[in-house]
Amino acid sequence: MKNIWLIISACLFLTSCATILKKEDYDLRVTSNVRNAKVKVYDSLYDLPNNIKVVRSKKDLKLTLISDTLNLDYIVKSSPNPTFLYLNSLGMQLSPAYYAIDLTNQKRFYYGDNVYLNTNDTTRIIHPPVRKFWNEYFGKKYPKNKEHINLSLSIPYINGFNFEPNEIGTKVNTGFWGISAGLEYFYRDDKYVALKFVAATDFFVPIPAAATLDDVREDLSTTYIDLTDNYKLGRLNFGYGINYSVNNYRLIDQTYPDENIEFRRKNQSFGLTANTYFQFGKSLFAGVVYRPTFIRINPTIDFKYEHLISVDFAFKIPMRKNNYG
Structure with a gap:
């Protein structure tokens, strides 16, 4: 009986998609519409465009765009990554266990694959594609008025x-x-x-x-x-x-x-x-x-x-x- 439980536990932990397929950090591509600009991430400066190694976290990522004429702060919202949302569901009956495993670590988050810092945008908050889709889809209320x-x-x-x-x-x-x-x-x-x-x-x-x-x-x-x-x-x-x-x-x-x-x-x-x-x-x-x-x-x-x-x-x-x- 002990061996059976060991096998089941191993299968659950080895098949959790975000835990196995994703690293704790990854390269985030950062670009901007400003020439010769730099970006500050984790107190380090990088020339743009650049691939910057970021750590997966449920906390939002702060970026500062720096050039000779400006200094702008941006926030990249943390979002569940597609692997966590979609691949775990392929486990069907065991997918609740897979999600439960991934909920215990930071690998389930990401900030998107690409970030474009556009000074012409009125907002300084950037949503990764998955989070943006989630917000736009569930944020649409289809309101009705009285007597409809x-x-x-x-x-x-x-x-x-x-x-x-x-x-x-x-x-x-x-x-x-x-x-x-x-x-x-x-x-x-x-x-x-x-x-x-x-x-x-x-x-x-x-x-x-x-x-x-x-x-x-x-x-x-x-x-x-x-x-x-x-x-x-x-x-x-x-x-x-x-x-x-x-x-x-x-x-x-x-x-x-x-x-x-x-x-x-x-x-x-x-x-x-x-x-x-x-x-x-x-x-x-x-x-x-x-x-x-x-x-x-x-x-x-x-x-x-x-x-x-x-x-x-x-x-x-x-x-x-x-x-x-």
């Missing part, structure tokens, strides 16, 4: 069902495909109500294609209407509300060509809805919807827990634009 209205169309692509049809017992399955349409109304800049109609199935094929169905199969599906109150926080959207659902179970037996057997169960229920979406672009969203039901009103009135969990891809079309367009 969206038409929301979506595909509940992955659907996990946990149903309990009357007199059948618990049925659990995960499948694909569905369709949804609804309206969103912003009653505040960061809050909106949404009314949505949804139909979801457990069809077993993840892409549109011809498929051979089993002679005996059980299908789960649902249609529901939900009303949610939603918060918009930058690119994140959170919602909660109520739903009215019609949950369907169907058994089909086509074992004998001359005799098709079909058996159905349907119930109508009330429940709650919770959702979380991330906004990838101006109109494209992806998220997870959790829709449990608790109060069954047909065919009997009782308390019965069922749920649907969907991975949903949504496209939102402005019907009444705000000041941001």
